[in-house]
Amino acid sequence: MSLEAGAADPLIPEPCTFAVDHESAGSLVLRLSGAWTLASGIPRFGEAQKDIEPWIKGRKITFEAGGLTGWDSGCLTFLYQLANFGAEHDVEVDWSGLPTGVQRLTQLAIAVPERSDARRGEDREPFLTKLGKQSLELVNSFGEMLEFLGEATQTFVRYFRGKASFRRSDFIVIVEDCGANALPIVTLISLLVGMILAFVGAVQLEQFGAGIYVANLVGIAMVREMGAMMTAIIMAGRTGAAFAAQLGTMQVNEEIDALSTLGLSPMEFLVLPRMLALILMMPLLSVYADLMGVLGGAIVGIGMLDLTLVEYLRQTQSAVTMTDFLLGVGKAAVFGVVIAISGCMRGIKCGRSASGVGLAATSAVVTAIVFIIVIDGIFAVVTNAIGI
Amino acid sequence: MSENAKEPHVVVKDLDMAYGSFVIQRDLTFNINRQDVFIIMGGSGCGKSTLLRHLVGLKAPARGQVYFDDRSFWEVAPEERALMMRRFGILYQSGALWSSMTLAENIALPLGEYTDLAADQIREVCSLKLALVGLAGFEDFYPSEISGGMQKRAGLARAMALDPEILFFDEPSAGLDPISSKLLDDLILELRDSLGATIVVVTHELASIFAIGNNSVFLDPVTKTMIAEGDPKWLRDESPDPRVRTFLNRGLENGAGA
Numbered sequence: 088m089s090l091e092a093g094a095a096d097p098l099i100p101e102p103c104t105f106a107v108d109h110e111s112a113g114s115l116v117l118r119l120s121g122a123w124t125l126a127s128g129i130p131r132f133g134e135a136q137k138d139i140e141p142w143i144k145g146r147k148i149t150f151e152a153g154g155l156t157g158w159d160s161g162c163l164t165f166l167y168q169l170a171n172f173g174a175e176h177d178v179e180v181d182w183s184g185l186p187t188g189v190q191r192l193t194q195l196a197i198a199v200p201e202r203s204d205a206r207r208g209e210d211r212e213p214f215l216t217k218l219g220k221q222s223l224e225l226v227n228s229f230g231e232m233l234e235f236l237g238e239a240t241q242t243f244v245r246y247f248r249g250k251a252s253f254r255r256s257d258f259i260v261i262v263e264d265c266g267a268n269a270l271p272i273v274t275l276i277s278l279l280v281g282m283i284l285a286f287v288g289a290v291q292l293e294q295f296g297a298g299i300y301v302a303n304l305v306g307i308a309m310v311r312e313m314g315a316m317m318t319a320i321i322m323a324g325r326t327g328a329a330f331a332a333q334l335g336t337m338q339v340n341e342e343i344d345a346l347s348t349l350g351l352s353p354m355e356f357l358v359l360p361r362m363l364a365l366i367l368m369m370p371l372l373s374v375y376a377d378l379m380g381v382l383g384g385a386i387v388g389i390g391m392l393d394l395t396l397v398e399y400l401r402q403t404q405s406a407v408t409m410t411d412f413l414l415g416v417g418k419a420a421v422f423g424v425v426i427a428i429s430g431c432m433r434g435i436k437c438g439r440s441a442s443g444v445g446l447a448a449t450s451a452v453v454t455a456i457v458f459i460i461v462i463d464g465i466f467a468v469v470t471n472a473i474g475i
Numbered sequence: 476m477s478e479n480a481k482e483p484h485v486v487v488k489d490l491d492m493a494y495g496s497f498v499i500q501r502d503l504t505f506n507i508n509r510q511d512v513f514i515i516m517g518g519s520g521c522g523k524s525t526l527l528r529h530l531v532g533l534k535a536p537a538r539g540q541v542y543f544d545d546r547s548f549w550e551v552a553p554e555e556r557a558l559m560m561r562r563f564g565i566l567y568q569s570g571a572l573w574s575s576m577t578l579a580e581n582i583a584l585p586l587g588e589y590t591d592l593a594a595d596q597i598r599e600v601c602s603l604k605l606a607l608v609g610l611a612g613f614e615d616f617y618p619s620e621i622s623g624g625m626q627k628r629a630g631l632a633r634a635m636a637l638d639p640e641i642l643f644f645d646e647p648s649a650g651l652d653p654i655s656s657k658l659l660d661d662l663i664l665e666l667r668d669s670l671g672a673t674i675v676v677v678t679h680e681l682a683s684i685f686a687i688g689n690n691s692v693f694l695d696p697v698t699k700t701m702i703a704e705g706d707p708k709w710l711r712d713e714s715p716d717p718r719v720r721t722f723l724n725r726g727l728e729n730g731a732g733a
Contacts, residue, residue, distance in 0.1 A: 254584075257575065341571035345633075348531050348565050349585050350557040 101156055105130050108151075109142040114181075120154025123162035132168040143178050150184030163192055170197045232454075235432045239362065242354040246363075251355045258360040265326040266368040270375070272321055277376035280313050281305055281383025289391050298392040302402035305384030311411045314377035316463055318369065319422035323455035327430035330361055331451035334434025335444035343435065353435060362427040369423030370416045377415065410475050418466055422459050429454040484509045484641065484673045485530065490539035492525050499525050502700050503539070505692045512667055512674045512687045514707055517694035518722065523677045524568070526694065527645055530675065532560050543641075561589060564634030564672075568645040570626035572618035578605060578629045579614035585636045604632040608662065624655040631662070635670075642666065644676040648683050660686050681725060685711070693719050 103121040110116075117139075123129055139148075148169070155162075166185075170193060173180040182190045212220075245251040288304040334357055337343050343353050381403055388394045433451040437443045485507040492499040499522040507513045515523045528534040530541060532548065541548040543559055551559070572581050582601040586592060592600065598614075605611055608628040610621075618626055627647070634642060644663065648656035660683050667674050678684060684691070684707045691710065693703040695718065703710055703719040711723035721727070 252588075260575075337574070340569055340574070341567040342573050344528075344533055345565070345567060345571040345573070347533060348560055348563060349588075350561050351584070351588060 101127075103127055103129060103162075104154075105135060107138045107142065109146075113146055114149045115139065115142050115146045116149050116151050116184075118151045118154070119162070119185075120152075120156070122157035123155060123165070124157050124159045125161040127157075127161075129161040129165050132165055132172070135165070135169075136172060139172075143176060147179035147181055148173060149181045152185050152189075155186065158186065158189055162189060163196065166193050167196050231436065232432065235435075236428060238354055239358055239428060239431075242352070242359050243362070246355075246359055251352075251359060253356050253360045257356075258364060261360055261364040262368060264329070265322065265364055266371065269322065269325060269368075269372060272325065273318055273372055273376050274379050276317055276321055277309070277314065277379040278383040280317055281309055281380030282387050284308050284313070284380070285384040285387035286391075289387060293392065298388075299394060299398070299402055301384060301388050301392060302394075302399050303406035305388075306381055306403040306407040307411060309380030309384070310377045310407050310415050312415070312463070312467075314380055315369075315373040315415045315419040315422060316459065318373045318376045318419060319426065319459045320456060322365070322369065322372070322423075323426050323429075323452050323459065326365065327426040327451045327455045328448040330427065330430030331434040331437070331447040332444055334431055335437030335447040338435060338437045339439050339441070339444060358427070358431040358435070361431055362424060365423035365427040366420055367423075369419040369426075373415060373419035377412075414466070414470065414475070418463065421462060425458045425462065426455045429458065482509050483507065484511070484544065485675075486540075486542040486545075487530075488540045488542070490526075490529065490541065491537040492522060492529055492534075493537040498537070498699060500694055500699050500701070501538075503692070503694075505701065505704050507673060507675060508690065509673055510667060510671060511690045512663065512676065514684050514688035514691035515675065515677045515694070516679055516684060516691055516707070516722075518679070518696055521694040521696035523679075523694060524645055527643055527675070527677050531563055531565055531643055532556060561637060562640045563643060564637070564639030564641070565643045566627065566630050566634045566645065566647060568649055570618065570623075570630035572626055572630055572633065574618050577615050577617055578610065578621075578632070581618070581629065582633050582636045585633070589637060600636075601632075604635055605629070607635070608632045609658075624651050627651065627659070628662075631659075635666070638670065639672060641673045641675065644674070644678070646678055647676060648678060648680045653682075656680070656683065657686075663687055681723065684723070693722070 101121040103119070103123045106118040106120075108116040108118060121127070166182075166189065170180060172178075174197075182193060185193075242251055284305050285301050288301045289298060292298050292300050292304070334343070337357070343357070346353050346356055381400075384403075385396060385399045388399045389396060430451045433447040433454065437447040483506040487503055487505050487507075490503040491501040492503075503526070515526055517523055525534065529536055535549055540550070543562075546555075546559070548556060548559060572578070573584070576584070579598065579601040582604050583597045586597045586600055587594075590597075602611065602614060605613060608631050610625060610628055610632065613621065613625070613629070618629065621629065627650075642663075647659050647663070651659065663674055663676070664687055666672055674687075676683070676687065688707045691704060691707045692701050693710065694700075695702045702716055703714055705714075707723060710719050712720075714720050714723075
């Protein structure tokens with residue numbers, strides 16, 4: 088957009104310069120020269136304002152742009168601010184000294200006045216207001232969660248009375264995805280957790296010559312607590328997030344509206360099969376995780392403590408009771424409900440945008456993990472109190 | 476069914492639409508007659524799509540009533556409302572096909588839920604519906620495997636699955652090239668004539684408005700209410716309101732005469 092074929096190397100733009108000429112009466116001449124481009128850098132209007140402000144009284148601003156070698160949005164940004172400044176201070180600005188292109192674009196920019204209500208001010212809310220708003224939001228979201236839980240329960244009851252239906256093929260795909268496809272990661276994590284527990288235990292117990300009790304430690308810890316909990320955390324990250332993202336995308340794409348307007352309840356069609364799948368698969372996965380954990384413990388026991396596999400398994404068998412096992416499996420089923428509910432809820436309540444889907448997936452995982460830990464804590468206290 | 480013409484099918488009375496305390500439109504009162512091609516028009520952001528969501532039952536009105544065949548949509552029991560909704564067919568802006576199902580499964584879902592047809596009969600109905608929208612042979616394609624225009628037509632095939640009395644279209648020509656959009660317009664008229672359906676279209680595409688519409692309502696985002704109703708061609712030339720004439724003449728007031 089160079090206006091003059093200058094003698095200088097066109098690749099090195101002349102620096103832009105700016106001068107205020109207040110010699111002539113009645114007008115204030117701004118001399119622009121050099122390249123006024125974003126690449127070459129433009130003066131800040133705030134600084135220029137200091138040079139202009141003392142002289143504006145009773146004058147109009149005019150331009151002399153003979154030395155201007157190039158311009159782009161950089162120049163326009165400066166002029167736009169100048170135009171706003173002029174409007175604020177009731178100073179007439181005569182644009183005629185500028186190249187036609189600049190004049191026309193500046194006119195275009197100032198043609199529609201700024202809507203006073205459109206700009207979002209960065210008003211800082213007082214801390215207490217913010218705190219209050221967020222607390223109210225938290226209460227609301229808790230209410231929403233209860234509402235969703237209630238609806239889900241109703242749907243569940245309807246299903247067992249044979250009044251709710253979903254597509255069996257959907258259900259099978261979901262079961263496969265949150266059952267068989269989760270095996271590799273569950274194997275890896277629970278094997279390692281079993282080994283870690285065994286290492287920690289072995290170092291301590293060997294000091295008393297009680298190395299064999301590593302089997303008790305690993306067996307009870309895995310079956311009662313870690314099997315269900317580690318599986319739940321894996322599944323929250325893996326499947327809970329996937330549910331939220333799937334349903335969220337369906338919400339964005341109006342697919343959920345399409346279901347509702349056909350009279351098909353999204354609760355039945357989308358949430359119910361996911362909930363059922365996780366309630367069925369979580370206990371199975373947690374039993375599998377228990378086995379893997381015990382195997383991990385056995386590897387350490389055999390390798391570090393010179394136990395035989397038979398000895399280790401015998402010891403485990405004598406330590407772990409049926410109560411421990413059922414408690415673990417029961418918790419896994421409850422965690423399954425928690426993961427499915429938080430995933431589906433965040434998905435269905437998802438905002439209608441791409442970032443909404445991301446948020447939904449994130450908060451599905453966070454909600455699920457928080458509730459898993461809290462519920463596990465409650466289980467621990469209750470079982471301790473009633474002595475099982 | 477032509478004797479039914481001019482008999483009101485949908486009646487909207489004193490409808491206010493709002494999200495929380497933010498009012499979108501107020502005091503909407505208009506009739507949609509049987510076999511009308513009724514256009515909901517207005518500038519961007521005036522609440523056209525929101526009005527559609529009220530008509531199809533996705534959002535409850537803040538005030539006022541919507542009547543279908545003299546029955547108040549929002550006052551009947553939810554079960555009855557579900558029955559009323561079953562007589563609608565809706566084409567969403569993006570098609571809104573269920574992405575985990577093939578086109579045939581998309582169309583089969585409502586049929587399987589609400590009819591007693593056997594699986595092979597349903598399959599035949601699906602093939603027919605797809606053929607009607609020019610997608611014969613695409614039964615086993617997933618929505619992501621076909622183009623946007625085809626998705627829209629497949630969405631229309633699904634909307635027609637239960638032979639609806641009223642077909643709603645949300646921005647049917649958005650994202651379509653001029654020829655596809657013309658073909659869709661022709662299809663809409665054909666459906667009105669052959670099925671005797673009432674058609675409600677949300678659009679701001681002027682070519683479509685004049686090609687298919689015979690009745691309309693014009694929503695204004697500034698005054699937040701309707702400022703005109705009637706045949707769009709008449710509104711373009713004769714409307715007493717300059718805002719409506721300007722809109723319908725692409726910004727040139729009295730452009731039709733000039």
